[in-house]
Amino acid sequence: MPNSGKPPKPPAPKPPTRNARVIRSTADFARYVGLARTTVSRVLNGHPGLKTQTVERVQKAIEETGFTPNAYALHLKGKRTATVGICMENLLTAPAVLKLAALQRRLRERSHASLIEVLPPGGSREVIRHFLSMRVDAVVFIGHFIEEEVSQRVHELGTHDTPHLVIDQLGIPETDTVALDRVRGMRDVMAHLLDLGHTSFGLLAINGLTRSVRDRLSGIEAELQARGMKPADCTQSLDHLHVRDNDFKYGRALALSFVEEKHRPTAYVALNDEVAIGAMHGFQAAGLRIPHDVSVAGFNNQEICLMPTPMLTSVDQQVEQTVNTAVDLLLAQIGHPRKPHPLVHMISPELVARDSTGPAPKSVLGLKR
Amino acid sequence: MPNSGKPPKPPAPKPPTRNARVIRSTADFARYVGLARTTVSRVLNGHPGLKTQTVERVQKAIEETGFTPNAYALHLKGKRTATVGICMENLLTAPAVLKLAALQRRLRERSHASLIEVLPPGGSREVIRHFLSMRVDAVVFIGHFIEEEVSQRVHELGTHDTPHLVIDQLGIPETDTVALDRVRGMRDVMAHLLDLGHTSFGLLAINGLTRSVRDRLSGIEAELQARGMKPADCTQSLDHLHVRDNDFKYGRALALSFVEEKHRPTAYVALNDEVAIGAMHGFQAAGLRIPHDVSVAGFNNQEICLMPTPMLTSVDQQVEQTVNTAVDLLLAQIGHPRKPHPLVHMISPELVARDSTGPAPKSVLGLKR
DNA sequence: CTGAAAGCGCTTACAG
């Protein structure tokens, strides 16, 4: 029936396998609805000036067949891919995964799809090439990467006029950056503990040369100096005694070492929540009460902060704000010429005080035998 | 210069913006290397019979320009997209994220890219349409979805001849499934505790109507019956006393309720590690020693199992094996006609015994005042 | 090796 009345058509091309109910092209689909390809295309793209009846007919047919226009053909025609590539350092830490989930959600709200890839060690080149071949509109990096490597990738993206942005890691040239103000975060923790009367501080896993650790240390020192105290005199680190691992066990080991110290600090600030919780266990195992005898503060404000008894004081990363800022910056870049100077946007963290921190013990001087 | 000697060409089309060093098509690129488009294409696709010198020339130019062929044009030409869509229930639980990471890694090893989407509540339709428009070769679901919703999505995928597979959730018709044998897992936990001499068991958060919970209960009952014990006589649940939340706090609350019971069980099996750890805290807060007075076992064997003191006995999900099985099943389906009967592949969990479980207290009878 | 041509599934003027 559909082949009748079409004399100009040659020997009839390939007979469409009618039993295959799967419709894969606007041509097939137009035939199915009984409209011209052009018309179907216009309905699909919401052009004005179409009869309501026609629009409904197409919509009904979409429902029936589940037809989706081929994205590859669509974007070939020059349409934006409306896709953002997301490079993750890994999916091993809760804060990173939270940011990923929030970022994808936010991008979707702004009508963008996302391509997520965990950068395999040394394999960032291929991931970026994959993103470029997929003609992503922009690329986001989340995490702390090898500086040299991510710098190169960022430069490559610049070469291809592809907007990009780094979340978390400061110090990468030629790119916009959104990062937590870790200096501020640590100052807030210290201010909180100082206000509680503490004067001696144990540092848990806050040693090392990465920017993120150095910033924490800067924050600690800045707040102490602001109060007229000398950091060297009132802080102590025992990280050299153990093999670093930044996890529970490491925190516990550090705490047990501190317990054996003559002049044991009364307040402890940790690199992250895991170390802090490990330390709490260590102190409690040694018979110390928290926060009666010692106060402990974490960093990141993960869900696990609610797990120990008492619950852990920590610093919230403000993930939503971070992600929203990142998306705003990124989408503003798409389709616009590169700005002369990349932007660095700092996010202010928020101290969440819980019961793992309390007033400094009155007997603190007595303890220093 | 490039416009000379071409008389048939009309008024000279758009002058290529030569300063834009960005090469976006094989045409541009071929011009850059000084070869025919056809030749470039053959090099790119690794065809045989090319001069080594030519291949090297192209490779050098790729290095210089960072040119990547447009994936959208490539796949339009009929090439497989070699892409698998991954639908995540959420990114909120560590085991799910682990599976995601392992799945993407495994797919990459098998030369497939992945499209990851978290299904927004009620928005699974759009995600699947997105996947279909991207012409993915297959779709994987990870997590426990609303049965009705995922069943519909699976059916749609079938309609479009798109292979699919569900990880974790049993009972979805018309699809291959890879899931942990939770019955087996719970039997193993019970066997372990029974071997340690326990005869009374507290169930923590193991109530509800989802398949995953019912399977756990079946496992518990099966093992007890296998030992000639009556489940109703030796298990106890206090879930009705609290508002369910499946987290630390819920576990703690349950434990504290058990502490007040006259005939307190000596061994506790939890829905997951979070509840188990919460319960440990509850028991310890009440002055009970683990495992001296009570034994506690978790489920999932997450990293947090290492956090409490003592560390938590748990059941490992065997993520690698799960993911490898899933990928094997999936890739075998691509390009092949649908099998008459969908496959359900059960993964055997592995009990990881740690120090939160120990011999039943000798004084157990004495406790029953 | 080169070059011209067809075609993948779309969109977008253009003339009816």
Next chain:
DNA sequence: CTGAAAGCGCTTACAG
């Protein structure tokens, strides 16, 4: 509204 045509960036025979 329809239909024919051009073109997006590729690959793949086909003839040189």
